Amino acid sequence: GAGVSQSPSNKVTEKGKDVELRCDPISGHTALYWYRQSLGQGLEFLIYFQGNSAPDKSGLPSDRFSAERTGGSVSTLTIQRTQQEDSAVYLCASRLAGYYNEQFFGPGTRLTVL
Amino acid sequence: AQSVSQHNHHVILSEAASLELGCNYSYGGTVNLFWYVQYPGQHLQLLLKYFSGDPLVKGIKGFEAEFIKSKFSFNLRKPSVQWSDTAEYFCAVTSANAGNMLTFGGGTRLMVKP
Numbered sequence: 128g129a130g131v132s133q134s135p136s137n138k139v140t141e142k143g144k145d146v147e148l149r150c151d152p153i154s155g156h157t158a159l160y161w162y163r164q165s166l167g168q169g170l171e172f173l174i175y176f177q178g179n180s181a182p183d184k185s186g187l188p189s190d191r192f193s194a195e196r197t198g199g200s201v202s203t204l205t206i207q208r209t210q211q212e213d214s215a216v217y218l219c220a221s222r223l224a225g226y227y228n229e230q231f232f233g234p235g236t237r238l239t240v241l
Numbered sequence: 242a243q244s245v246s247q248h249n250h251h252v253i254l255s256e257a258a259s260l261e262l263g264c265n266y267s268y269g270g271t272v273n274l275f276w277y278v279q280y281p282g283q284h285l286q287l288l289l290k291y292f293s294g295d296p297l298v299k300g301i302k303g304f305e306a307e308f309i310k311s312k313f314s315f316n317l318r319k320p321s322v323q324w325s326d327t328a329e330y331f332c333a334v335t336s337a338n339a340g341n342m343l344t345f346g347g348g349t350r351l352m353v354k355p
């Protein structure tokens with residue numbers, strides 16, 4: 128079946144611009160996660176959505192970062208006023224409800240801030 | 242807060258050599274443990290996972306890992322590596338009390354020489 132998809136695969140932007148990154152989770156997966164993979168910081172958790180509950184935003188590095196999930200499916204991660212340190216690969220993962228289920232990752236969006 | 246450390250950042254082996262990658266975590270409560278692999282140009286994939294039960298876990302492609310609670314360790318092993326195992330390997334944990342967001346180790350880059 129179809130896996131997690133993300134778009135765009137690559138994004139180059141100028142410092143100070145806003146960007147939106149999209150994630151399409153696996154159909155039926157109620158949990159959705161965003162992570163960031165960067166050279167200096169490794170793989171870091173950003174935000175977590177579970178069903179209709181309020182998201183866990185504890186990993187967002189600043190208030191320039193926000194995310195939403197519409198209709199319990201597609202999610203958009205928005206970074207406002209991008210900075211060079213935002214350059215990273217942004218990964219999305221989804222998971223079926225249930226304690227023993229693992230996360231499935233998408234291919235990521237490589238963001239480069241010039 | 243939980244943390245994960247992987248002792249080896251880079252490992253180079255010849256084909257048919259045995260592999261052991263170290264992973265230690267710090268967290269006082271119940272954890273779930275994972276090894277993910279990222280082949281060149283591909284997305285993160287699950288190798289194996291441990292939630293409870295037999296501490297020796299077998300995963301895909303001949304990999305296994307052993308959970309040693311007293312040592313807070315979850316080392317990954319494979320008796321005989323192949324060139325196709327060249328990849329980056331990530332150990333990760335989730336806490337039973339959190340939203341199953343993954344905390345990753347820094348990763349180990351494995352190169353297998355043919």
